[in-house]
Amino acid sequence: MRESKIMLLQYLTGLFILVLGTFHMLLLSVLAPTSNKVLYQYSSPTNHTLIGGTLYYSTVTAIYHTLLWGSIFELLLTFLVFHIFNGFRIILSEQFPGAKAEKIITYSMLIIGLIIFIWGSRTIVLMLLQGGI
Amino acid sequence: MELVLKGFGEVVKTVTFRVRRYDPEKKEMPKYMEYKVPVQKGMTVLDGILYIKEHLDPSLAARYSCRMGICGSCAMIINGKERLACQTQILELNKDLIKVDPLGNYDTVKDLVPDLSKLFKNHESVKPYIVREETEPYGEYLQLPEEREKYALFTECIMCGACLSACPTMATDDLYLGPQALAQAYRYIADSRDAGFNERLNLLDSKHGVWRCHFAGACSEVCPKGVDPALAIQLLRGVLSKNIFIKYKQNPAKLGPERASIKEVL
Numbered sequence: 495m496r497e498s499k500i501m502l503l504q505y506l507t508g509l510f511i512l513v514l515g516t517f518h519m520l521l522l523s524v525l526a527p528t529s530n531k532v533l534y535q536y537s538s539p540t541n542h543t544l545i546g547g548t549l550y551y552s553t554v555t556a557i558y559h560t561l562l563w564g565s566i567f568e569l570l571l572t573f574l575v576f577h578i579f580n581g582f583r584i585i586l587s588e589q590f591p592g593a594k595a596e597k598i599i600t601y602s603m604l605i606i607g608l609i610i611f612i613w614g615s616r617t618i619v620l621m622l623l624q625g626g627i
Numbered sequence: 628m629e630l631v632l633k634g635f636g637e638v639v640k641t642v643t644f645r646v647r648r649y650d651p652e653k654k655e656m657p658k659y660m661e662y663k664v665p666v667q668k669g670m671t672v673l674d675g676i677l678y679i680k681e682h683l684d685p686s687l688a689a690r691y692s693c694r695m696g697i698c699g700s701c702a703m704i705i706n707g708k709e710r711l712a713c714q715t716q717i718l719e720l721n722k723d724l725i726k727v728d729p730l731g732n733y734d735t736v737k738d739l740v741p742d743l744s745k746l747f748k749n750h751e752s753v754k755p756y757i758v759r760e761e762t763e764p765y766g767e768y769l770q771l772p773e774e775r776e777k778y779a780l781f782t783e784c785i786m787c788g789a790c791l792s793a794c795p796t797m798a799t800d801d802l803y804l805g806p807q808a809l810a811q812a813y814r815y816i817a818d819s820r821d822a823g824f825n826e827r828l829n830l831l832d833s834k835h836g837v838w839r840c841h842f843a844g845a846c847s848e849v850c851p852k853g854v855d856p857a858l859a860i861q862l863l864r865g866v867l868s869k870n871i872f873i874k875y876k877q878n879p880a881k882l883g884p885e886r887a888s889i890k891e892v893l
Binding site: 498 | 796799800801802803832833834835836838839867868870871
C-alpha cells in the first residue's frame with residue numbers, strides 16, 4: 495500500500511479516536527447511568543467500602559451490555575490499535591532506516607497490534623455477552 | 628597595531644570567534660578554537676573567517692565563492708542558526724562571541740566544510756528538470772505568467788543545504804529526502820510544462836518521502852532565500868492525497884511554433 499493511503503488512514507483514525515474517545519469519556523462521566531455522577535461512592539465517610547459511582551465495576555460493565563456501546567468500543571479499539579502501531583512503525587522506521595530493519599519493524603508492529611486487538615476484542619465480547627470477565 | 632581589512636570602515640570593536648575545528652583525517656575529537664577579530668563596519672562573518680585565515684590561522688578550512696549570497700557555498704551555523712556567512716553582518720549579530728559550526732546533519736570534510744553529497748544525491752533523485760516525452764523540442768513550451776507564479780517561489784533555491792541542516796527529521800532518518808529535494812520536486816510538478824509526476828511518485832510517496840516531514844518548519848525558518856520548503860511539502864502532500872481518489876493528471880504545456888534557430892543549435 496502506498497504511504498499516502500496509510501497516512502490518510504492514520505489521520506482519519508486520529509480523528510475518529512478523538513470523536514469516539516470523547517463519547518467514551520462522556521459515558522464514564524456525565525452520561526453514566528448513576529444518579530449523583532460521583533466517581534466513587536463509599537458506604538460511609540469513615541468506611542471506604544465501594545457501593546457505587548460511575549467508575550464502580552458493575553456500573554462500568556452495565557454500559558457494555560448494549561450492542562451499540564459494545565460496537566463503539568470495538569471501533570475505538572480498532573482505530574486505536576491501527577493509529578498507535580502505525581505511529582510506532584513510523585517513529586521506529588525513522589530511527590532505524592534500512593530495508594531489513596523496516597521489514598522487521600513493520601511485521602513486529604503488525605503482530606503486536608493483532609495480539610492486542612484480539613485481546614481487547616475478547617474483553618469487549620465477554621463483557622457484552624456475560625456482563626464481565 | 629591591529630591588522631585591518633581594506634575596503635571596510637573603522638574598527639568598532641573586537642569580537643571572539645569560537646570556531647569548531649575538526650579534521651577527519653587526524654584521529655582527534657572535534658574542538659573549539661577562539662580567535663580575536665577586530666570588527667570593522669560592514670564586515671560579514673565570512674570576512675571574519677577570512678581574517679582568521681589570513682592573519683591568525685591559515686589552517687582553518689571554510690568553503691565560499693561568490694561572497695554575495697548567490698552561490699550558497701558559505702552556509703554554516705552561526706550562533707546556533709543556519710545562515711550564509713557572507714550575508715551575516717557581524718555587528719548585526721550584536722554579540723561579543725560568535726560561535727561558528729559547520730552545517731549539521733552532514734559529514735564534515737574539514738572544519739567548516741560540510742560534505743554536501745547527500746543534498747546533491749537527494750536533489751538528483753527527484754528529477755529536478757522538466758520531464759517530457761519529446762526528446763528534441765524544436766520550440767518553446769508555452770507558459771502563462773500566472774502558471775509560473777505557482778512555483779516561482781521555489782525556483783529561488785541556491786542549494787546551500789541550510790534546510791537539511793535545520794531539519795529534525797534529517798537528524799534521525801538518514802534516508803529521508805529532505806526539504807530541499809521535496810521543494811524542488813514540487814517546483815517541477817507544479818510547473819505547467821512538466822509531465823513527470825508519475826516518474827517521481829514512487830520516490831515521493833515512499834516511507835522516506837513527503838510523509839516523514841514533521842512540519843517543524845525549521846527549513847523555512849533558516850532558508851536564506853525565503854524559499855519556504857515546508858510550504859512546498861504541504862502542497863505536495865495535498866497533490867498526493869488527491870491522487871489517492873482521482874489520479875493526478877498533468878496536462879503539459881504545448882510546444883510553441885517551431886524555431887529554426889533552435890534546430891540549428893541542436
